[in-house]
Amino acid sequence: MKCPYCEVEMEKGIIHGDRYAIKWIEETRDKGAIVNFFQKGVKLTNPWTSNSIEAYYCKACKKIIIDVNNIEL
Numbered sequence: 001m002k003c004p005y006c007e008v009e010m011e012k013g014i015i016h017g018d019r020y021a022i023k024w025i026e027e028t029r030d031k032g033a034i035v036n037f038f039q040k041g042v043k044l045t046n047p048w049t050s051n052s053i054e055a056y057y058c059k060a061c062k063k064i065i066i067d068v069n070n071i072e073l
Helices: none
Strands: 011-016 052-058 063-065
Touching: none
Parallel strands: none
Antiparallel strands: 011 052, 052 063
């Protein structure tokens, strides 16, 4: 995958979660790790089935891209 920021080839990898789902929460609603457990957001993983997600890393830009097309939102 080409980086959308600098066009350099990105490295494919995996982000692993702990025992809780990894999710994206709007910055304005971020209240810290404990409270965010109860916040609604875009769940990127499901700790009951697979608590990891494929991601691409650009060494040049230091950016990580996660494709959420196949995630149940």
